[in-house]
Amino acid sequence: MTMSADDLLDALDPDQREVALALTGPVCVLAGAGTGKTRAITHRIAYGVRTGVYRPTSVLAVTFTARAAGEMRTRLRDLGVAGVQARTFHAAALRQLGFFWPKVVGGAPPRILEHKAPVVAEAAQRLNLAVDRIGVRDLASEIEWSKVSLVTQDDYVRASTALDRPAPAGFDRQAVARLLDVYEQVKTERGVIDFEDVLLLLAALLESRGDVAAEVRAQYRHFVVDEYQDVSPLQQFLLDQWLGGRKEICVVGDPSQTIYSFTGATPHHLLTFSRTHPQAQVVRLVRDYRSTPQVVGLANRLLAKAPRGKAGGHAPLELVAHRPAGPPVGYVAYDDDDAEASGIAARIGKLIAAGTRPSEIAVLYRTNAQSEPIEQALASAGIGYQVRGGDRFFARRDVRDAILLLRGAGRAAGADEPMPQLARDVLLTVGWAPEPPAARGAARERWDAMQALVALADDLAAAAEREGRQAMLPDLVAELDERASTQHAPTVEGVTLASLHAAKGLEWDAVFLAGMSEGLMPISLAETDAAIAEERRLLYVGITRAREHLELSYARSRNPGGRASRRRTRFLDGLWAGDDRPAPRIARHPSPVPPEDVDRDLLARLMEWRASVATETAKPAYTVLNEAALMGIAARRPASIAELARVNGIGPAKIDRFGATLLSIVAGGESR
Structure with missing residues (x-):
């Protein structure tokens, strides 16, 4: 059901509402963990669309992960807003580069390297640098850092020295600088680009071609940047080209969650946003709806103890x-x-x-x-x-096979066939069953993946029912296709x-x-x-x-x-509760229960039961339950599932399979 503009505002707390009402930029939202920042910015976009301030297709929301982009699109869809582009920096840049490249350069864009390692290894070989697999990985990471930080090979030694950034182990800065140059040469010879080049090439295209920049800026007039504390100099440069001097931008972030500086991320742009945009509206979200007061209190105390010198930097948000x-x-x-x-x-x-x-x-x-x-x-x-x-969910062969079968079944399905049951019928052929297999391993992993698809089908059907319509199998396939394109995997139990x-x-x-x-x-x-x-x-x-x-x-x-x-x-230090004595050891094979605590009659019935199960399943008796677990039951005499779970050696799988029977035996029931 589509929410009215007033309904959108009524669903927010006062601070979130202030974000939603700040429809024209620049806007800076300092949002602590668990304070509902995604809720605030998606309602802001929906409110802007509902009040006519935004055209949905004029809004570009950029995030740092495909999962976050997928979550934002799902929430906007649930709010009745379609047409807004919510993508990662790379996905948005790749889409635009693919559109303009044939017009400006001609032909298809160069192929994108999936992995830098082969090119890095060849560049190192040309320079007679001895590298192993770990060395190649470390050099590839350093190349990524230099490119997202806009540090060229000519400036690498000075910049890395100024930042006190050590070169990868086994190499000096001069060698890395030479490698940066040869790496680009090898890429050019192979006719490929890397992921950082996607942003670099698009930004350069927008900077140098006024006609291209004008077309992009005419399309996108309002920008939202999530996790702005993690933006790199390269991403900021591209963002500046998108904006073209305009101020219609809303940034959202928390300097206390800057954890990717080794990749080039920096909170500098978030911390200086008010200086760069003196007219910016700044809103702080500090109401924590995620965590209990106990968790929030520890988080606040942890940051409060941080030094406030050069490295400590800003004063953190104090969550409530x-x-x-x-x-x-x-x-x-x-x-x-x-x-x-x-x-x-x-x-x-x-x-x-x-x-x-x-x-x-x-x-x-x-x-x-x-x-x-x-x-x-x-x-x-x-x-x-x-x-x-x-392994990525959508890269799994069993998942790909399942989607293929669902696609085929969707074409043949009748209009009145309920989607959740159809999905179950299809997935029965590729490893799903109403109950999970008892053993871990490949079979259980396959079942878990199929169960995630079943759960997604149920969620889509429920959402459609709330909107007064019936979900069909093609709806599930379309959802999976969209999720696969952004690597937004469903939840695996x-x-x-x-x-x-x-x-x-x-x-x-x-x-x-x-x-x-x-x-x-x-x-x-x-x-x-x-x-x-x-x-x-x-x-x-x-x-x-x-x-x-x-x-x-x-x-x-x-x-x-x-x-x-x-x-x-x-x-x-100063936060750890209680003393620091070691906890009682919980061994993988718990020590036997003292003999005097064991109910021998009960233990005999348990042993008899275990032997019968082993015979029926043709498995060794110890795989049903080991002796320590049987003795623990005979000593504790559990009367409920919760008490049974406290017995060492009895996990959830054993409880699911044998819990009711074991409690019956303890209570004096049959052992078979």
Whole structure:
């Protein structure tokens, strides 16, 4: 249902409403984490369209991730606004470059390199630089930084020295400068461009060709830039060409969430916006609707302790929590990494047993290398998970096959056939089933992906019903096509494992921050004051991902039995609640329950039941439930699912499959 202009304003708090009413630029929105910035700017666009101030096609909203762009388009569609362009910088630039290139240059634009590595390796070889795979990766990253920072090969040595930016390990600045030059030569010889060139070429085209600039500026008259604290000099240069001196721009950001400076992002443009645009209207969003007061309080205290010198910079926004009180933030010190992983898995198991969906739980860490023991612990507990930053959803072969089948079925479907059931019928042929497979592995991953498509079909059908129409299978295919073009994947059910950088822009009911020790947070590579300040902001981003449950932990040593040489991160000095004694170790194979606590008759019935299940399924008895779990049940005599979940060795998968039977056995029922 289309909302009226008054309805749009009534749906906002006073600060958000101030954003929506600021229809003419320049406007600067300083929006803290969880304060509803996307809601504010999408309602601003919708209000501008509804009141006739904007033509939908004259608005260009640019974001930094395809997911954010997809979210913005979805919200605008739900508000009844169609035609607004919401894209990433690269997607918007690529679209315009593809349109103008044949007219100005002739022919199709050059092919875009998917990976810089082959070209970097060849450039290094021509310079007789010895490089391995890691060296190539580091040099490619440095090339990206120089290009988005508008640093040429002639100016690289001076600029990197002035910024105290070290050259990639094993190379001096002069060698990197030469490599920048040869890299461009190799690209030209191969007739290819990289992703940074898309922005550079379009900006240069707009700067040099008045006719092209006039056509773009006639099309786009109002600009919105999300996450403006992460804009690079190159992106700002392109934005300036789009604007052409006009002031119709609304920027939204939070300097305290600047965490990508290593890629060339800088909060400079956000922090100086009021000086660059003296007539700018500045609105602060500080009402936090995402997190409990406990989480918000920790986030505020973390930033309040930051130095305010050259590296610390600005005074942060102080968030005001608008959710009811929740559980206290947890702080746990473990003996070693395995104990930390197992402890986190056990805590997650209890949350799931108590009703929290796995997709609403995340484990976040500083480096991707930290995920392995956590993956193992979750797998041992029978808890499904997905690693963010792994294979892209729409690149999976099973997903591509499923969409192909849905497309074909959509062409043949009758007008009165309900879409959710049709989608289920199709997906039954490619790995979906009403219930998930018991085991982890490829079959479960395939089911999780298909279930995400089923859930999306249900969501679309529900949205269509609210609008008084019936969703059809082609609607699902169209939605998937749009999402695939922007890599806006549907939600896959499972605990999310992600680096702190990859978690930016996301949120969960429960968040576990693992590895909160010196050397990991801040990372050992952060040696300057500016780098340490950015690590603090990274922890702030991690904390503010949590809606209700938040637990921070670290391990005193890396390996079991190792020397306890680690200490918790300096960022939590004065914030860590309680003492710092190690938490009780939760082993992967829990220690036996004391014999005197075990109900021997109950244990015998449990053993009999396990043997019968093993015989029926032709599997070893220990794969049904191990002895420690059986003894734990016989000792605790759980009377509910929640109590059963507290028994070591019994995860959500075991509870789903055997929970009711086990409780019946405990209560004295049949063992078969």
